[in-house]
Amino acid sequence: MTAALVAIAVAFAIAAATFLSTVRGGAGIEGVLTLHRAFPIDEEVELHVIKARDRARHARILQSFSGGIVDFQVVGSFDPYVVGLYFTKVRLGTPPRDFNVQIDTGSDILWVACSSCTDCPQNSGLGIPLNFFDPGASSTVSSISCSDNICASIVQTAAAECFGESNQCGYSFQYADQSGTAGFYVSDILYFDSILTTSLVVNSSAPIVFGCSTSLFGDLAKSTKALDGIFGFGRQDISVISQLSSHKITPNVFSHCLKGDGNGGGIFALGEILDPRIVYTPLVPSQYSLVDNLGITNMIEGSLLCIHADKPLWFRPHYNLYLQSISVNGELLPIDPTVFATSVNQGTIVDSGTTLVYLVEAAYEPFIAAIAAAVSTSASSIISNGNQCYLVSTSVAEIFPPVSFNFAGGASMYLKPIDYLVRSGFVDGASMWCVGFLKASNQGTTILGDLVLKDKIFVYDLAQQRLGWADYDCSLSVNVSLTPSKDEFMNAGQLSVSSSSFLSTSTAALYILVVILVNHFSSPFFYFT
Numbered sequence: 001m002t003a004a005l006v007a008i009a010v011a012f013a014i015a016a017a018t019f020l021s022t023v024r025g026g027a028g029i030e031g032v033l034t035l036h037r038a039f040p041i042d043e044e045v046e047l048h049v050i051k052a053r054d055r056a057r058h059a060r061i062l063q064s065f066s067g068g069i070v071d072f073q074v075v076g077s078f079d080p081y082v083v084g085l086y087f088t089k090v091r092l093g094t095p096p097r098d099f100n101v102q103i104d105t106g107s108d109i110l111w112v113a114c115s116s117c118t119d120c121p122q123n124s125g126l127g128i129p130l131n132f133f134d135p136g137a138s139s140t141v142s143s144i145s146c147s148d149n150i151c152a153s154i155v156q157t158a159a160a161e162c163f164g165e166s167n168q169c170g171y172s173f174q175y176a177d178q179s180g181t182a183g184f185y186v187s188d189i190l191y192f193d194s195i196l197t198t199s200l201v202v203n204s205s206a207p208i209v210f211g212c213s214t215s216l217f218g219d220l221a222k223s224t225k226a227l228d229g230i231f232g233f234g235r236q237d238i239s240v241i242s243q244l245s246s247h248k249i250t251p252n253v254f255s256h257c258l259k260g261d262g263n264g265g266g267i268f269a270l271g272e273i274l275d276p277r278i279v280y281t282p283l284v285p286s287q288y289s290l291v292d293n294l295g296i297t298n299m300i301e302g303s304l305l306c307i308h309a310d311k312p313l314w315f316r317p318h319y320n321l322y323l324q325s326i327s328v329n330g331e332l333l334p335i336d337p338t339v340f341a342t343s344v345n346q347g348t349i350v351d352s353g354t355t356l357v358y359l360v361e362a363a364y365e366p367f368i369a370a371i372a373a374a375v376s377t378s379a380s381s382i383i384s385n386g387n388q389c390y391l392v393s394t395s396v397a398e399i400f401p402p403v404s405f406n407f408a409g410g411a412s413m414y415l416k417p418i419d420y421l422v423r424s425g426f427v428d429g430a431s432m433w434c435v436g437f438l439k440a441s442n443q444g445t446t447i448l449g450d451l452v453l454k455d456k457i458f459v460y461d462l463a464q465q466r467l468g469w470a471d472y473d474c475s476l477s478v479n480v481s482l483t484p485s486k487d488e489f490m491n492a493g494q495l496s497v498s499s500s501s502f503l504s505t506s507t508a509a510l511y512i513l514v515v516i517l518v519n520h521f522s523s524p525f526f527y528f529t
Contacts, residue, residue, distance in 0.1 A: 068194035068202065069271035069480050070250055074103070077264030078450035080422065083126065084355045086258055086450065087227055088268055091191040092210070093138035099131050099228035103256070103268060104353030105319055105460065106447075108234035109171065111211030114183055120216050121226035131228050133212050135186055140207075144169040144185040150209055154185065154238050171211055176354070176447070179218025181230075183211050190240070194249070195271075197482060208243050230353070234318065235286060235462065241270060245462070251481075252463040256352070257474035260418070260454035266474045272481040273457050280461070280468035281411040284320035284342045319460060319467055322408035323348035323446060326363060328370040329401035335363050339444075346444030350458070350467060354449030357420070358440035367403075367437060371420075374401040382432065389424060389434035396421055396433055405448075413469060419452050 076086040087102045092112065099112045113120045115134035124130055135141045144151050146162035151169035162169065166184075174180035187209050194204040213229065220226075232239050233254060237246070245252035255273035258266040267273075323340040326333045339362040340348060359367060368388055372381060378399040379390040392399065400417035407413070422436040436451045457478065459468040472478075 068196040068204070068250065069269055069482065070192045070194055070204075070244075072103075072268040072270075074256070074258065074266040074268050075100075075264070078258065078260055078355060078454045079264070080355050081424070083225065083264065084450075085225065085227075086264065086266065086268075086352065088231065090231065092133060093188050094140040095138075096189070096191050097131055097133070099133065100128055101229045101231040102227050102353060103233070104230050104351070105233045106349060106351030106353045107175065107230065107232035108236040108239040109173075109211050109232045110208070110229070110240050111171075111181060111183060111213050111232075112229035113216070114212035114214045117183075117214050117216065119221055120213070121221065121223040123223050124226040125224045126226070128227075130226060135188075135212060138188055140189045142187040144187060144209065150187070151185070154209070175218075175220075176442075177219060179216075179220040181211075181213045181217070181220060182215040183213035185209055186212050195480075195482075204249070206244060206247065206249050208240055209238065210240075233352075233460070235283075241462070244270065253459065253461045255457060255459045255478075255480070256453075257457045257472055257478060258352070258450060258454045259474040262475075267478055269478075269480055272459055272461065274479045274481050275457055275470045275472065277470040278457060278459060278468040279409075279411040279470065280459075280466045281321055281407040281409045283465045283467055284322060284347055285465070318347070319350040320347040321350065321467065323405060324408060325406045326367060327404045327406065328367065329374055331370075333363070333366040333370055335366055339363055340446070341444075343444070345442070348446040348448065350448050350453070352450060352453060354447050356422075356449050356451050357437045358445075358447040358449075359437050360440050360443060360446050363446065364437065364439045368435065371400070371435065375399050380430070382427070384424065384432065384434060387434045387438070389432050390421075391427055391430040391432055393430050405452075411468075413452065413456075414471070415452060419455075422451070 072088040072090075074086055074088055077083045078086075085102050087100050089098050089100055090110070090112075091098055101110065101112065112133045113130070115132040115136075117132065120132070121130060135143070144154075145167050146169055147167070148169060151162075154169065154171075168184040170182065170184040172180070172182035187207055189205045190208045190210075191203075191205045194202045196202055211229075233241055236242065241250070241252070241254050244250040250270040251272060253272045254268075254270045256266060256268045257273065258264070320342060322342060324337060325340075326335060339360050340346075342348075372388075375390060378394075379392045382389050382391055396417040400421065402417075403415040403420055405413040405415070417433075420436055421433040424432045424434045426432060440446060455471065455474060456469045457472045457474075461468065
């Protein structure tokens with residue numbers, strides 16, 4: 001860039017900032033546009049840092065920039081006797097407020113409890129404060145009316161209904177455990193840090209559509225493990241990952257690594273974790289089925305019902321896989337492969353919102369029998385609260401057999417004993433371990449919950465319609481791809497990323513101005529706040 005262009009850019013920035021500051025009146029624009037050096041004049045700057053900044057700028061100019069990585073802090077544990085779920089924090093509204101929401105790959109919608117909710121818990125047994133979203137307190141919130149095109153698109157793919165008196169686009173749906181929620185959709189700002197390069201992080205925000213729940217029922221209404229809401233990461237257009245990736249804000253892939261031992265936690269990123277050991281299997285395409293015009297029928301476990309009189313259908317937004325067989329100690333179990341067939345009410349679902357594993361009956365019985373046979377001489381069988389358990393006096397790794405779930409494409413998920421057993425206390429001085437695989441209430445649906453998802457990298461590649469995994473110590477850092485070609489990646493820790501440059505804005509108007517300046521005039525040695 002020539003000195004003349006730099007001078008023009010600086011002059012334009014100062015003039016524009018002065019103009020905005022002068023005419024803002026009561027319009028809510030605060031502060032002025034200030035010019036800073038991206039790299040301090042008194043410090044040496046490595047060439048690769050400058051090159052990385054240039055590449056990010058060139059990608060924006062060429063309109064090929066595919067967004068950045070978003071890293072979410074993960075809290076919680078798979079252990080049903082401790083927490084039994086994993087959750088993260090999202091920032092919504094203006095001014096932004098934090099909400100603790102469960103990470104759920106088995107549903108699509110991000111919803112938080114609304115300030116008008118009358119039956120929402122007021123405190124949580126998890127020891128965290130509960131927050132409520134107040135639409136009237138956010139200066140950037142927009143309601144979604146029944147006639148809005150956004151509402152029409154939601155109706156096509158998710159639970160939606162129209163509240164006649166208020167003309168609000170609403171929802172009412174039920175989860176597999178018979179708990180549920182109802183409320184209305186709004187659009188507001190989601191705040192996050194977007195990692196653009198190994199040395200550049202942008203304080204970002206984007207408008208998204210999410211739910212404001214006015215009613216909860218079932219376990220969601222109990223304070224035992226109450227959170228502010230649920231963060232759905234399903235495959236439909238209403239999910240946050242779909243909303244952000246469709247606008248090139250994030251890649252169309254997300255990953256997690258849920259820590260199983262200790263205090264739990266882990267890594268959750270909107271981006272692709274890289275590891276040479278990851279194996280992939282194809283996703284089952286989304287499936288639909290018509291229901292009666294009243295939108296009333298029996299719930300398919302893990303599915304949501306589209307409640308809309310003129311658009312009745314079932315949909316399967318899940319991460320449904322082609323499970324082909326199960327092996328115990330290297331031996332295939334005598335299970336008819338047709339029990340794993342995929343259809344509108346059958347399949348094998350990966351669901352981070354479920355704690356344990358639920359096998360279809362035709363697979364559950366052979367599995368339990370095979371485990372019992374393998375440990376018949378080294379562990380004492382006992383039934384506790386209707387569950388198959390064992391009393392052991394040594395390490396379960398020494399006496400219980402390895403298990404593998406075998407999927408299409410030659411991808412196998414290998415499970416250690418701690419991936420299918422749950423420690424449940426002591427009896428007469430011996431440790432009691434219970435099988436964490438239960439019989440599914442829905443005859444055709446197997447659900448893989450956190451018990452088998454923990455201590456593994458999982459990659460949900462929506463762009464290529466596949467899901468991959470690999471064993472991993474989730475207390476360690478991971479490599480995350482920064483480009484579609486995977487020729488550039490960063491090393492990210494659990495809760496932080498390596499970065500040296502930040503972009504921030506005080507208002508949307510100023511941010512737009514900065515983007516214009518960057519795309520047309522910016523020098524790699526300067527940035528704006």
